[in-house]
Amino acid sequence: MFTPPNTDQLVPTGGGDLLSQIVSWAFYAIFIIFIFYGQRIQMYIMVREVENSLHKLKYIKDEGRKITIEAIKEIGKPTTDPSPRVDRYLEYFTITPQSMDPAGIVAKLDHLLDVRDYRLKEEVKLMAPSAANDEVQTNNLENTLEAAMALNFIYKVVRHYYIQGKKTLSLYVIMQLQMILPMVMKEAEAYASALKAFAYGQPIGDGAGPLVAAKLMHGYPTRKLPKNCIMATVPLEGRTALIIKAEGPGGNVGKPGDAVEAVIEENEGKIGCLIMIDAGLKLEGEMVGEVAEGVGAAIGGPGVDQYKIEEKLTKYRIPNYAVIVKEDIGDAVSPMRKEINDAVDKVIERVKAVMVERTKEGDKVIIVGVGNSIGVGQ
Amino acid sequence: MMKVNQLAKHQNHNQSSTATQKISTYLTLIVLIVMALAVAALLLAITAYATDVVAAGVLAIIGLIALVLSGFMLYQFRRQTVQLKIEIPKVMTTIECTKCGGKTIREFQRGDYVYKELEPCQKCPETKQMITAIYKEVKEKEKTYEV
Ligand SMILES: [Zn+2]
Numbered sequence: 001m002f003t004p005p006n007t008d009q010l011v012p013t014g015g016g017d018l019l020s021q022i023v024s025w026a027f028y029a030i031f032i033i034f035i036f037y038g039q040r041i042q043m044y045i046m047v048r049e050v051e052n053s054l055h056k057l058k059y060i061k062d063e064g065r066k067i068t069i070e071a072i073k074e075i076g077k078p079t080t081d082p083s084p085r086v087d088r089y090l091e092y093f094t095i096t097p098q099s100m101d102p103a104g105i106v107a108k109l110d111h112l113l114d115v116r117d118y119r120l121k122e123e124v125k126l127m128a129p130s131a132a133n134d135e136v137q138t139n140n141l142e143n144t145l146e147a148a149m150a151l152n153f154i155y156k157v158v159r160h161y162y163i164q165g166k167k168t169l170s171l172y173v174i175m176q177l178q179m180i181l182p183m184v185m186k187e188a189e190a191y192a193s194a195l196k197a198f199a200y201g202q203p204i205g206d207g208a209g210p211l212v213a214a215k216l217m218h219g220y221p222t223r224k225l226p227k228n229c230i231m232a233t234v235p236l237e238g239r240t241a242l243i244i245k246a247e248g249p250g251g252n253v254g255k256p257g258d259a260v261e262a263v264i265e266e267n268e269g270k271i272g273c274l275i276m277i278d279a280g281l282k283l284e285g286e287m288v289g290e291v292a293e294g295v296g297a298a299i300g301g302p303g304v305d306q307y308k309i310e311e312k313l314t315k316y317r318i319p320n321y322a323v324i325v326k327e328d329i330g331d332a333v334s335p336m337r338k339e340i341n342d343a344v345d346k347v348i349e350r351v352k353a354v355m356v357e358r359t360k361e362g363d364k365v366i367i368v369g370v371g372n373s374i375g376v377g378q
Numbered sequence: 379m380m381k382v383n384q385l386a387k388h389q390n391h392n393q394s395s396t397a398t399q400k401i402s403t404y405l406t407l408i409v410l411i412v413m414a415l416a417v418a419a420l421l422l423a424i425t426a427y428a429t430d431v432v433a434a435g436v437l438a439i440i441g442l443i444a445l446v447l448s449g450f451m452l453y454q455f456r457r458q459t460v461q462l463k464i465e466i467p468k469v470m471t472t473i474e475c476t477k478c479g480g481k482t483i484r485e486f487q488r489g490d491y492v493y494k495e496l497e498p499c500q501k502c503p504e505t506k507q508m509i510t511a512i513y514k515e516v517k518e519k520e521k522t523y524e525v
Pocket residue numbers: 475476477478479480499500501502505
């Protein structure tokens with residue numbers, strides 16, 4: 001005999017009680033919602049996360065702008081409100097040279113960076129008239145403004161991708177942003193503390209190189225080299241050390257490329273070796289202030305200086321050694337940590353060892369402390 | 379729960395984006411429904427305990443998991459409203475006398491820089507004191523991973 005199928009058994013609805021039926025149906029509903037809309041819900045959560053970071057970035061950026069304007073008012077004593085000028089400065093951009101035919105691009109980039117630097121310095125002088133004749137203060141203010149500029153740029157890029165993600169409702173746009181966000185936030189926080197350090201003229205982690213150079217050259221007469229660098233001739237371990245650093249204590253990285261070029265040419269290439277000291281990016285798990293040694297031109301930036309140094313070294317076949325102090329990006333741009341300050345003596349030991357092992361007595365050795373010499377005199 | 383809604387509203391106040399508002403209320407609504415269901419499941423578990431212990435156990439587990447998850451999400455919403463602040467590290471300046479080696483450490487003042495000469499030392503009036511180091515000390519120990 002035919003019996004209709006027992007539909008009660010098809011889905012267990014929890015028996016007769018009305019409340020339990022509602023509850024189990026509701027659970028099914030939730031289950032189905034998560035199957036079909038799970039990804040979308042996940043996206044909304046991601047959007048929220050990005051949004052919060054964006055709020056934080058905005059706060060950091062605004063705070064940076066405020067600190068910058070305060071510093072300009074305090075140091076520069078402008079007669080008019082510097083805010084509009086600062087806002088204009090924050091939007092300043094640089095168009096990198098066309099690299100389709102890369103021959104000769106270094107000279108173009110070098111020229112462009114010179115123009116930019118000159119232009120921004122002039123702008124700072126206009127913003128802060130009473131600091132116009134004080135190279136140290138002008139440099140510090142310029143560095144402060146550059147940090148504010150970086151924060152502004154980070155905020156705008158993150159906002160761009162956030163809005164784009166929301167407009168297209170694309171999980172992948174949002175996901176890419178959300179994935180790199182922790183690193184972006186870390187960088188933004190680093191720039192925020194850099195801003196303070198620059199405004200006050202405190203030495204930063206990147207100043208490890210100039211600090212070593214300053215310790216070696218302290219007490220010896222110095223002379224100026226091209227593009228904001230200085231040099232002292234110091235007898236060291238029976239050799240003549242030509243020590244180069246960016247001129248302090250203003251915020252300034254100088255152009256070590258031009259300086260090294262000039263010194264090598266002055267000595268007609270008769271140089272035992274070149275030792276470069278710089279702050280190097282550490283990997284997670286490595287200790288801050290660790291000292292490592294290697295070969296090559298230890299210098300960051302857009303690559304112009306590295307190119308110039310490598311060219312000259314190759315021309316005269318001068319060996320090139322590097323000693324670096326490990327730190328992460330946050331340490332590099334925020335006030336110098338004690339570990340990095342303490343690494344200075346270790347670096348000097350290493351430099352001396354390299355000199356003794358790799359050069360003959362009486363040789364001339366160039367030692368370059370690469371980095372921002374803010375807060376480091378000589 | 380009212381408070382959560384208020385917080386969510388407060389948060390969205392700044393950017394005045396209606397889309398965000400929609401997302402936020404949508405999410406909050408889901409979380410609240412899940413929470414209510416969880417509570418209902420727990421109540422059911424209690425009533426079912428007398429008749430069917432296994433069913434009561436399953437219901438209780440489902441209810442607890444849902445409750446914890448929704449609670450966690452609400453906590454996340456809340457956490458986002460925590461006030462923002464840029465922390466200013468304390469930077470110290472070390473001053474040394476080159477002759478007697480007397481060392482003092484004070485807080486950084488604007489204008490300080492390494493190898494700056496300061497006023498003469500109290501013990502030896504002929505030699506000037508000098509700044510030998512400027513650094514910040516990071517107080518909290520960095521988390522280390524045993525790998
Ligand atoms: Zn003394």
